[in-house]
Amino acid sequence: MVHGIRFVLLLALAVFSMGASAQVYQLTFEGLQPGELVQNFYNGGTGSLGSSGPNYGVSFSDSALAGVDTDVGGNANMANEPSPDTAVFWTTGGSVVMNAPAGFSTGFSFYYSSATAATVTVYDGPDATGNVLATINLAAQHDGNGCTGDPTGTFCNWTQAGASFSGIARSVDFSGTENQTAYDNITIGSATPVLAAPPRPVPTLSEWGMILLSVVLMLGFYWQRRRSA
Ligand SMILES: [Ca+2]
Numbered sequence: 001m002v003h004g005i006r007f008v009l010l011l012a013l014a015v016f017s018m019g020a021s022a023q024v025y026q027l028t029f030e031g032l033q034p035g036e037l038v039q040n041f042y043n044g045g046t047g048s049l050g051s052s053g054p055n056y057g058v059s060f061s062d063s064a065l066a067g068v069d070t071d072v073g074g075n076a077n078m079a080n081e082p083s084p085d086t087a088v089f090w091t092t093g094g095s096v097v098m099n100a101p102a103g104f105s106t107g108f109s110f111y112y113s114s115a116t117a118a119t120v121t122v123y124d125g126p127d128a129t130g131n132v133l134a135t136i137n138l139a140a141q142h143d144g145n146g147c148t149g150d151p152t153g154t155f156c157n158w159t160q161a162g163a164s165f166s167g168i169a170r171s172v173d174f175s176g177t178e179n180q181t182a183y184d185n186i187t188i189g190s191a192t193p194v195l196a197a198p199p200r201p202v203p204t205l206s207e208w209g210m211i212l213l214s215v216v217l218m219l220g221f222y223w224q225r226r227r228s229a
Pocket residue numbers: 069071078079080081084085150
C-alpha cells in the first residue's frame with residue numbers, strides 16, 4: 001500500500017513539474033462603449049474612451065472598435081450576438097491585429113458574422129509576423145438561416161469557428177471587409193469558443209497536479225488512520 005501511494009505521489013509531482021500553461025480566456029467586448037477603440041481594454045489599460053476590462057495581456061491594433069447593438073442605443077446593426085450587446089469590428093485599415101506577447105497555446109476560436117468571405121490567421125510572431133500556425137477561412141453568412149432577432153439587426157447570423165495548433169501563438173490577423181465583418185466571444189487557448197461568462201481559466205497541468213496531490217495526501221492520511229485504528 002505504501003509503495004502504491006509513493007508511486008501516485010511521484011506521478012503527481014511529475015505532472016506538477018511539467019507546469020504547462022493552458023489558460024482559456026474569452027473576450028466578449030462587454031464594457032466597451034459604442035465606437036470605443038479596444039486598444040488596451042484587455043491589457044491592463046483602457047479603450048480610447050477610458051473603459052477597462054480584465055487584464056489578459058491582449059491588445060488590439062488601432063482600428064479595432066466596439067460595436068454595440070443599435071437596439072440598446074449603440075452603433076452596430078446586429079442581432080443575436082453570442083454575448084449581448086457588444087462585438088468587435090472596424091471601419092478603416094483593412095484588417096485588425098490582436099497581439100498577445102506572452103503567447104498562448106492549444107487553440108484559437110470565436111464567433112463571427114460577415115457579409116463577405118474573411119480569413120483569420122494565427123502567427124507565432126508579433127504583429128502578424130513569423131510562422132503561420134493556423135488559417136481559418138470564413139464564409140459570408142451574416143443574414144443567413146432566415147435570422148431575425150432582438151428585434152432588429154442585419155448581422156444576425158453568428159457562427160463559431162476555430163482551429164487547434166501546435167506551438168506558441170503571439171498574434172492573430174483578422175481580415176474581412178471594413179464594416180462587413182464582426183467578431184465576438186474571441187477565445188484564446190481553445191479551438192471552440194467558451195460560452196460561459198465571465199470566463200474562468202481552466203486548471204493548468206500543474207494545477208491538476210496539485211489537485212491530484214491533495215487527493216493522494218488525503219487518501220494517505222485516511223489509510224494510515226485506518227491501519228492505526
Ligand atoms: Ca443584441
